[in-house]
Amino acid sequence: MAKITEIEDLKRMYKRRTPKMFYDYCESGSWTEQTFRENSSDFDLIKLRQRVAVDMTGRSTASKMIGQDVAMPVALAPVGSTGMQHADGEILAAKAAEKFGVPFTLSTMSVCSLEDVAENTTKPFWFQLYVMRDREFTKRAIQRAKDAGCSALVLTLDLQILGQRHKDIKNGLTVPIKLSPHTLLDLATKWRWGLQMLQTKRRSFGNIIGHIDGISDMSSLSVWAAESFDPQLDWDYVKEIKDLWGGPLILKGILDADDAKMALNVGADAIVVSNHGGRQLDGAMSSIKALPSIMDAVGDKIEVHLDSGIRSGQDVLKALAMGATGTYIGRAFVYGLGAMGQHGVEEALRVIHKELDVTMALCGEKKVQDLGKHNLLVPRDFYGDWA
Numbered sequence: 001m002a003k004i005t006e007i008e009d010l011k012r013m014y015k016r017r018t019p020k021m022f023y024d025y026c027e028s029g030s031w032t033e034q035t036f037r038e039n040s041s042d043f044d045l046i047k048l049r050q051r052v053a054v055d056m057t058g059r060s061t062a063s064k065m066i067g068q069d070v071a072m073p074v075a076l077a078p079v080g081s082t083g084m085q086h087a088d089g090e091i092l093a094a095k096a097a098e099k100f101g102v103p104f105t106l107s108t109m110s111v112c113s114l115e116d117v118a119e120n121t122t123k124p125f126w127f128q129l130y131v132m133r134d135r136e137f138t139k140r141a142i143q144r145a146k147d148a149g150c151s152a153l154v155l156t157l158d159l160q161i162l163g164q165r166h167k168d169i170k171n172g173l174t175v176p177i178k179l180s181p182h183t184l185l186d187l188a189t190k191w192r193w194g195l196q197m198l199q200t201k202r203r204s205f206g207n208i209i210g211h212i213d214g215i216s217d218m219s220s221l222s223v224w225a226a227e228s229f230d231p232q233l234d235w236d237y238v239k240e241i242k243d244l245w246g247g248p249l250i251l252k253g254i255l256d257a258d259d260a261k262m263a264l265n266v267g268a269d270a271i272v273v274s275n276h277g278g279r280q281l282d283g284a285m286s287s288i289k290a291l292p293s294i295m296d297a298v299g300d301k302i303e304v305h306l307d308s309g310i311r312s313g314q315d316v317l318k319a320l321a322m323g324a325t326g327t328y329i330g331r332a333f334v335y336g337l338g339a340m341g342q343h344g345v346e347e348a349l350r351v352i353h354k355e356l357d358v359t360m361a362l363c364g365e366k367k368v369q370d371l372g373k374h375n376l377l378v379p380r381d382f383y384g385d386w387a
Contacts, residue, residue: 004347007311007332013339014085018193020186021171022084026334029278030163035286036278039309042286046318047377051364059366061357065326066152066248066270066303071101072353073368074316076345077307077328078128078154078252083111083203085338087196091120093337096345098123100353105154105328108141113206114148124151128252130159131230131237137212142245144211153245154272155238158253160231163280239266250305253280255290257297260304270303270326277308277330285384288319292383295323313355317363321371 004010015023029036061072076097082089090112097104098121105126106117117125127145131138145153172178179187187194197203209215242249251263252272263271273291275284287308295304306319307328316327329352336344360368363375 004351007335007348007351010332010335010339010344010348010351013344014335014337017190018085018338019183019190021168021173021177021183022081023338024167024171025081025165025173026079026085026331026338028165028167029282030165030280031282033278033282035275035282035284038286039275039278039288040311040315042288043309043311043315043318045379045382046288046322048314048317048359048363049375049377050362054364056361056364056366059357059361061353061360061368063325063368065103065305066250068103068151069101070103070326072316072356073320073324073326074310074349074352074356075103075126075305075326075328076105076333077330078105078107078110078126078156079330079334080107080109081111081205082107082334082337083200083206084197085334086193086341087200088112088116088202089337090117092342093333093345094121094125096333096342096349097125100346100349102349103152106150108207109205110207111205112202114141114144114150116202116206118148124149126150126152126154126250128154128156129241130156131233131241132228133230133232134212134228135230138241139244140211141207142241144207146245146247150247152248152250152269153241154250154252155241156252156276157233157238157259158255158274158276158280160229160233162229163276163282165279235262235266238268242267252307254294255284255287257293260294260298260302264298264302268302270305271298272328273304273306273324274308274328288322289383291319291322291324299323313352313357314359316352316356317359317368317371318376320368321373321375323373 063070063073090110094104094117103126105128107128108130127150248269250270251268253274254260254271255275273287287306303325305326306324310329311332319327333345333348336348
């Protein structure tokens with residue numbers, strides 16, 4: 001087995017072992033993919049301040065996210081269809097997160113169901129909710145999350161209307177999948193992936209099929225999924241969901257200071273500065289560039305997390321130094337999952353943890369809580385001078 005020293009190693013293995021349509025589903029954004037690219041490249045604009053002659057012993061990356069102890073302030077983000085990247089993918093990722101001591105977030109559009117993950121793990125995980133037109137489904141999903149022992153609800157706000165991703169259309173990644181001769185040929189070359197999928201019964205959307213009247217197979221699901229997301233989701237409904245849930249609520253998809261203030265007003269416990277990994281509004285600002293204005297607006301009143309673009313422990317450190325109290329990785333753990341299953345996710349977390357720990361030390365800090373803007377060199381024009 002090749003030595004894994006960085007996330008890019010896992011990405012290369014993932015690309016070799018996973019069918020192209022699922023690799024492209026992960027590694028793509030909407031429209032021109034400008035925001036998708038800048039989510040990562042904007043991290044590179046921030047430099048680190050090296051400090052020397054500092055006692056570096058006794059370091060700790062331990063922290064808390066929404067009051068929960070974490071080995072490092074990194075959670076696994078909700079990623080749809082993870083069980084198609086690797087058989088039983090959500091279960092394997094949840095197990096890896098539990099073993100490492102970080103939160104796992106299950107997507108509404110997961111292949112493995114809430115009940116599947118709960119039955120195969122021993123610690124609470126988080127559930128990410130998409131709000132559907134069928135509000136009874138939303139209520140039932142929240143109750144199922146409670147029954148599964150989920151410790152937080154992550155409500156995604158930036159997918160009321162689905163952004164267009166050109167690669168998914170061209171690859172036939174629909175419900176059900178449209179298999180072209182080219183796709184069939186590609187699937188035939190990914191024999192390891194195919195054997196794994198043949199050995200599992202989990203090959204549909206486990207949180208959907210069987211939980212909505214009239215949705216019993218992938219064909220009936222396709223009609224429902226085409227217009228399922230609720231375009232009427234507003235702040236009043238967010239408040240209703242908070243009251244219905246009754247536990248810690250994290251609002252995901254905040255990219256504007258005014259929306260951050262609204263999240264604070266409805267009583268959210270945390271927000272996630274996120275542009276959906278560049279998969280929704282192309283041309284929107286990268287998450288790391290949006291973070292400072294949001295910190296200025298609400299940072300001392302609510303817990304602020306960040307996702308989109310994080311590919312290393314150094315990215316995690318930069319987000320924390322800019323004020324975030326937590327971060328999420330999506331693609332980085334999917335690379336590991338597609339490459340080597342649960343072990344690959346564990347490797348991704350190990351790589352990011354080591355990079356965070358060593359970088360923190362070389363910046364002269366012992367604890368992640370002590371990170372701040374004093375550890376960074378930020379370009380004067382980084383925040384932009386917008387009209």
